[in-house]
Amino acid sequence: xxxxxxxxxxxxxxxxxxxxxxxxxxxxxxxxxxxxxxxxxxxxxxxxxxxxxxxxxxxxxxxxxxxxxxxxxxxxxxxxxxxxxxxxxxxxxxxxxxxxxxxxxxxxxxxxxxxxxxxxxxxxxxxxxxxxxxxxxxxxxxxxxxxxxxxxxxxxxxxxxxxxxxxxxxxxxxxxxxxxxxxxxxxxxxxxxxxxxxxxxxxxxxxxxxxxxxxxxxxxxxxxxxxxxxxxxxxxxxxxxxxxxxxxxxxxxxxxxxxxxxxxxxxxxxxxxxxxxxxxxxxxxxxxxxxxxxxxxxxxxxxxxxxxxxxxxxxxxxxxxxxxxxxxxxxxxxxxxxx
Amino acid sequence: xxxxxxxxxxxxxxxxxxxxxxxxxxxxxxxxxxxxxxxxxxxxxxxxxxxxxxxxxxxxxxxxxxxxxxxxxxxxxxxxxxxxxxxxxxxxxxxxxxxxxxxxxxxxxxxxxxxxxxxxxxxxxxxxxxxxxxxxxxxxxxxxxxxxxxxxxxxxxxxxxxxxxxxxxxxxxxxxxxxxxxxxxxxxxxxxxxxxxxxxxxxxxxxxxxxxxxxxxxxxxxxxxxxxxxxxxxxxxxxxxxxxxxxxxxxxxxxxxxxxxxxxxxxxxxxxxxxxxxxxxxxxxxxxxxxxxxxxxxxxxxxxxxxxxxxxxxxxxxxxxxxxxxxxxxxxxxxxxxx
DNA sequence: CCTAGTATAGAAAACGTTTAAGTAAAAGTC
DNA sequence: GACTTTTACTTAAACGTTTTCTATACTAGG
Numbered sequence: 190x191x192x193x194x195x196x197x198x199x200x201x202x203x204x205x206x207x208x209x210x211x212x213x214x215x216x217x218x219x220x221x222x223x224x225x226x227x228x229x230x231x232x233x234x235x236x237x238x239x240x241x242x243x244x245x246x247x248x249x250x251x252x253x254x255x256x257x258x259x260x261x262x263x264x265x266x267x268x269x270x271x272x273x274x275x276x277x278x279x280x281x282x283x284x285x286x287x288x289x290x291x292x293x294x295x296x297x298x299x300x301x302x303x304x305x306x307x308x309x310x311x312x313x314x315x316x317x318x319x320x321x322x323x324x325x326x327x328x329x330x331x332x333x334x335x336x337x338x339x340x341x342x343x344x345x346x347x348x349x350x351x352x353x354x355x356x357x358x359x360x361x362x363x364x365x366x367x368x369x370x371x372x373x374x375x376x377x378x379x380x381x382x383x384x385x386x387x388x389x390x391x392x393x394x395x396x397x398x399x400x401x402x403x404x405x406x407x408x409x410x411x412x413x414x415x416x417x418x419x420x421x422x423x424x425x426x427x428x429x430x431x432x433x434x435x436x437x438x439x440x441x442x443x444x445x446x447x448x449x450x451x452x453x454x455x456x457x458x459x460x461x462x463x464x465x466x467x468x469x470x471x472x473x474x475x476x477x478x479x480x481x482x483x484x485x486x487x488x489x490x491x492x493x494x495x496x497x498x499x500x501x502x503x504x505x506x507x508x509x510x511x512x513x514x515x516x517x518x519x520x521x522x523x524x525x526x527x528x
Numbered sequence: 529x530x531x532x533x534x535x536x537x538x539x540x541x542x543x544x545x546x547x548x549x550x551x552x553x554x555x556x557x558x559x560x561x562x563x564x565x566x567x568x569x570x571x572x573x574x575x576x577x578x579x580x581x582x583x584x585x586x587x588x589x590x591x592x593x594x595x596x597x598x599x600x601x602x603x604x605x606x607x608x609x610x611x612x613x614x615x616x617x618x619x620x621x622x623x624x625x626x627x628x629x630x631x632x633x634x635x636x637x638x639x640x641x642x643x644x645x646x647x648x649x650x651x652x653x654x655x656x657x658x659x660x661x662x663x664x665x666x667x668x669x670x671x672x673x674x675x676x677x678x679x680x681x682x683x684x685x686x687x688x689x690x691x692x693x694x695x696x697x698x699x700x701x702x703x704x705x706x707x708x709x710x711x712x713x714x715x716x717x718x719x720x721x722x723x724x725x726x727x728x729x730x731x732x733x734x735x736x737x738x739x740x741x742x743x744x745x746x747x748x749x750x751x752x753x754x755x756x757x758x759x760x761x762x763x764x765x766x767x768x769x770x771x772x773x774x775x776x777x778x779x780x781x782x783x784x785x786x787x788x789x790x791x792x793x794x795x796x797x798x799x800x801x802x803x804x805x806x807x808x809x810x811x812x813x814x815x816x817x818x819x820x821x822x823x824x825x826x827x828x829x830x831x832x833x834x835x836x837x838x839x840x841x842x843x844x845x846x847x848x849x850x851x852x853x854x855x856x857x858x859x860x861x862x863x864x865x866x867x
Numbered sequence: 868c869c870t871a872g873t874a875t876a877g878a879a880a881a882c883g884t885t886t887a888a889g890t891a892a893a894a895g896t897c
Numbered sequence: 898g899a900c901t902t903t904t905a906c907t908t909a910a911a912c913g914t915t916t917t918c919t920a921t922a923c924t925a926g927g
Contacts, residue, residue, distance in 0.1 A: 190913095192912090204914080205916080208915060209916090212915085214916095233642075239914090240578075240915090243883065244882050244913080244914045244915045244916085248578070269602045281631050285629055287589070307576070442812045473784070532883065547885060554904095555904070557905055560906085575883085575884075583885045584884080
């Protein structure tokens with residue numbers, strides 16, 4: 190690796206001058222500056238980020254903590270899209286992305302926070318995680334710039350998908366399609382679920398739709414087996430629903446299978462709706478009607494706000510940024526108005 | 529951040545002693561060592577990775593270059609699983625994962641190699657990419673430890689999914705199910721495609737199956753629209769195939785839609801097979817018969833070999849590691865033997 | 868022509884580690 | 898007891914930057 194030393198020798202100046210020239214300080218003459226820059230380019234110079242980090246305490250590196258229950262979160266459709274968008278925005282601003290090591294074994298295991306300090310991340314983004322994990326709490330409570338995704342925390346910037354309005358939009362759409370017997374298989378008890386669930390009930394009430402208790406059941410997110418089972422239970426009811434909502438698109442596939450296994454057709458005999466708007470849902474039949482979450486915007490806003498917080502800690506608003514979604518109309522919800 | 533300096537003061541020893549104690553050098557007394565370690569722990573010490581990197585030229589950080597044509601590769605089902613596995617293995621060995629910035633704009637844009645040198649990655653893994661991109665070639669040709677995934681390069685370690693045997697297995701399975709009129713919609717011209725295609729023809733010949741030219745068509749990977757179109761063309765042939773192979777599972781959804789749009793049933797009227805074995809293919813009906821690539825093993829082997837190459841450059845074999853897959857039997861290929 | 872001001876560059880310290888070389892005391896050898 | 902060896906620790910330099918302070922030369926004002 191060619192260093193500033195090499196350039197300074199080549200140009201017959203001191204390393205300080207080289208540093209200042211490359212960083213465009215104004216106490217270096219225009220011609221020297223140009224000469225140094227030219228030779229730097231010719232010699233293929235690039236700054237050593239470790240040295241820079243050591244000296245300046247800035248790494249231009251952002252730590253990412255994306256943990257799914259099962260895996261690292263990378264294989265999670267929704268979050269991988271959010272992360273992808275986050276990454277693009279961060280990179281455009283000159284930041285790199287490093288995963289916070291979440292392997293729970295290995296010698297010298299560090300906590301998330303320790304790891305973040307060790308690497309000197311300028312900031313951290315957290316998503317898709319058990320927010321009750323003490324290590325996560327420690328990280329969020331730390332003095333590092335933090336942005337959380339889809340979870341609120343005291344005094345931290347959060348970017349959240351608007352589950353309340355999302356559910357309202359979806360419910361209203363289904364209502365407008367003429368459905369009155371609407372069931373909801375919701376995910377396990379998390380903030381996201383609670384928001385959707387309360388919005389589900391609220392919207393139902395507003396629209397004058399009655400929801401029998403047996404229409405509301407719990408199943409894990411992204412679990413087709415459970416969704417299958419709960420769907421069967423719903424179909425077995427004396428008065429089954431005309432439309433079933435699922436925790437997410439992926440889970441809805443389980444429901445669809447259950448329905449088809451019963452010999453029922455979608456949407457002719459029963460309607461279904463997902464949540465998320467993952468890519469594959471648009472490419473299989475029946476094309477799923479679902480609430481598309483704006484992963485692009487969520488990732489972008491998270492990155493933008495985190496970088497802001499890093500670079501302008503004083504003037505950055507600590508806020509909750511709510512990102513709306515939209516109903517993605519597919520072919521899985523029957524319009525009961527037209528006969 | 530508490531530094532070695534702080535510990536040295538607290539313990540009344542020199543920083544050198546602290547460093548050696550923590551790194552378990554044997555010229556430090558047992559009791560001092562223990563005392564230093566104890567206070568280090570109490571004070572919440574963690575080494576500054578930038579300083580370590582600067583001094584040792586080792587970052588314990590691996591650069592990842594995963595680029596899909598459209599996005600960053602994160603949203604690519606197959607590669608996100610590979611990456612996830614890679615990450616887990618790397619983390620278990622104490623390495624972190626950082627993306628090589630692939631934003632093509634932004635000021636001070638560095639090439640992939642420049643970026644890798646700048647960050648001081650100990651090694652680099654490359655996948656899912658246009659291997660003709662000059663920047664990629666530059667990176668692969670560099671003196672950095674490199675492992676490529678699904679692409680061969682002179683004198684570099686490569687982990688490749690065995691497309692030749694994979695296609696043979698899949699073809700043979702379909703043959704055994706009694707099919708003789710087998711069509712193949714293959715992906716665009718890449719090494720992967722070439723391997724599969726030649727294996728397709730070779731196996732056909734071995735088994736005495738004749739493949740008319742019009743049974744073989746090209747469509748982009750992961751493109752349901754194109755797959756839809758090509759499938760329609762195949763269905764329109766005077767003598768249509770009884771089974772269609774697709775470039776990948778995702779593309780096969782397009783084919784399935786086309787077939788169902790024609791009012792044909794899968795597998796009763798026509799059979800289809802995918803390639804990859806992505807998760808969702810197991811969760812929708814018709815459950816796809818496909819060749820499952822062992823993403824877990826691919827990622828694991830890539831990480832293992834890269835780390836080996838980093839840590840034991842002399843004794844590491846430069847080799848091509850071929851990972852076999854397996855036919856994942858679904859319900860999309862009809863058994864023509866039983867009537 | 869003297870002084871003050873300005874423009875340009877250099878010297879040196881510092882960031883937090885690691886490590887080669889050095890030193891002093893204790894222990895072993897005959 | 899004089900020697901070497903071993904043990905335990907320290908000194909100091911180094912990694913590649915950034916930055917403060919200092920120095921020199923030139924310009925301008927009077």
